[in-house]
Amino acid sequence: MHEPIITVLGGDGIGPEIMAATRQIIQAAQQVTQVNYHFVPMAFGGCSIDQFGEPLTDALLAQVKRSDAVLLAAVGGPKWDHYDVRPEAGLLGLRAAMQVYANLRPTKITAAAVKRSPLKAEIAQNTNFMIVRELTSGIYFGKPRHYAATQAVDTMAYARNEISRIITYAFQLAQQRDRHVTVVDKANVLATSKLWRDVAEEIHPQYPEITLDFEYVDAAAMKIVKSPQQFDVIVTSNLFGDILSDEAAAITGSIGTIPSESISENGPNLYEPIHGSAPDIAGQNIADPIGMINSAVLMLQHTFNDQATANVIERAMVAVLQQDQPVDLGGQLSTTAFTQRICTQIQQNSVKVAPDYV
Ligand code: NAD
Numbered sequence: 345m346h347e348p349i350i351t352v353l354g355g356d357g358i359g360p361e362i363m364a365a366t367r368q369i370i371q372a373a374q375q376v377t378q379v380n381y382h383f384v385p386m387a388f389g390g391c392s393i394d395q396f397g398e399p400l401t402d403a404l405l406a407q408v409k410r411s412d413a414v415l416l417a418a419v420g421g422p423k424w425d426h427y428d429v430r431p432e433a434g435l436l437g438l439r440a441a442m443q444v445y446a447n448l449r450p451t452k453i454t455a456a457a458v459k460r461s462p463l464k465a466e467i468a469q470n471t472n473f474m475i476v477r478e479l480t481s482g483i484y485f486g487k488p489r490h491y492a493a494t495q496a497v498d499t500m501a502y503a504r505n506e507i508s509r510i511i512t513y514a515f516q517l518a519q520q521r522d523r524h525v526t527v528v529d530k531a532n533v534l535a536t537s538k539l540w541r542d543v544a545e546e547i548h549p550q551y552p553e554i555t556l557d558f559e560y561v562d563a564a565a566m567k568i569v570k571s572p573q574q575f576d577v578i579v580t581s582n583l584f585g586d587i588l589s590d591e592a593a594a595i596t597g598s599i600g601t602i603p604s605e606s607i608s609e610n611g612p613n614l615y616e617p618i619h620g621s622a623p624d625i626a627g628q629n630i631a632d633p634i635g636m637i638n639s640a641v642l643m644l645q646h647t648f649n650d651q652a653t654a655n656v657i658e659r660a661m662v663a664v665l666q667q668d669q670p671v672d673l674g675g676q677l678s679t680t681a682f683t684q685r686i687c688t689q690i691q692q693n694s695v696k697v698a699p700d701y702v
């Protein structure tokens with residue numbers, strides 16, 4: 345096999361800070377496991393607009409095609425908010441070009457997260473659900489779409505096959521989890537949601553061991569904070585998944601720790617934290633890199649089947665977190681200090697297990 349190629353998109357705001365942290369950590373870990381990943385950094389988003397006049401260049405798309413995986417931090421910021429073509433449009437273009445139709449956003453509350461959660465411990469504890477967000481269709485992409493002084497239009501459209509592939513993905517994921525799928529929609533109002541329900545009911549008999557239920561998105565938003573333990577797999581449209589995943593992140597104590605994985609049927613997957621470029625804290629060396637690091641761990645596990653390197657990183661991070669935390673989690677550690685601690689921990693662990701010492 346060729347050396348695995350990872351296209352690396354630091355992007356804007358805190359993006360370059362958390363990406364640098366993550367690359368350092370992967371590099372430390374791969375020295376232990378003797379795997380060689382080849383990183384190809386490219387400009388994307390606002391920094392690409394500054395350099396090349398557009399957020400998503402053809403050169404980047406060509407590079408993505410040559411990659412085994414794409415690792416992305418975040419794009420956007422006030423500097424580009426009034427541009428005709430914003431960094432965020434580049435992100436949507438990238439997701440569409442990569443055809444990453446299923447975006448997985450986990451909410452898993454650890455013992456430490458129970459303490460940080462704004463919810464009461466008895467409500468937060470044992471929460472473990474996955475939001476399966478449809479990522480390449482819906483209101484983000486529907487036509488017509490226009491923006492004018494007198495009227496603006498967005499269109500929410502879903503084709504049956506776009507719904508069936510994401511629902512099927514959710515059923516299959518639930519088979520490996522608690523066998524419970526909740527479709528979150530607005531079927532009391534929206535035509536697209538009615539079709540989501542029809543398709544889910546139609547596919548369900550192929551997965552008889554799975555419990556299927558439906559929630560309206562407004563009620564689901566309420567239940568995510570009132571009784572989050574009731575969910576296992578939530579499958580939902582692009583916009584609802586975007587909104588509910590930030591809400592779900594908050595119950596773990598911070599959006600800064602949540603990774604995501606976006607699945608393509610026939611090309612590289614895309615791995616990115618769910619948060620944005622956090623312009624309010626950019627350049628201060630206080631960004632939490634955990635969501636980015638966790639995204640890289642998912643990439644190692646799921647694209648490269650490299651559990652060894654993933655384990656080295658996860659174990660070192662857990663060990664460091666037992667001593668102190670990043671500023672975002674209420675601790676003292678800057679982004680670079682946290683990163684350095686993890687790298688040191690990785691090197692020390694590797695010394696302990698090196699055969700010469702056994
Ligand atoms: P945001 O997620 O960037 O920030 C929301 C809040 O969470 C801010 O207070 C921020 O400081 C904090 N936060 C987020 N990530 C953090 C981290 N890793 N460590 C510590 N604190 C963190 O959302 P926003 O402020 O609504 O958006 C800012 C910009 O990011 C916008 O331009 C938006 O379009 C863009 N955005 C990009 C992506 C992406 O590239 N995937 C995702 C969301 C938002």
Ligand code: IPM
Nearest residue numbers: 420432435436586618619620
């Ligand atoms: C996310 C972001 C993006 C989205 C924006 C920046 C286009 O909020 O990845 O959650 O809405 O998908």
Ligand code: MN
Nearest residue numbers: 586587590618
């Ligand atoms: Mn979002």
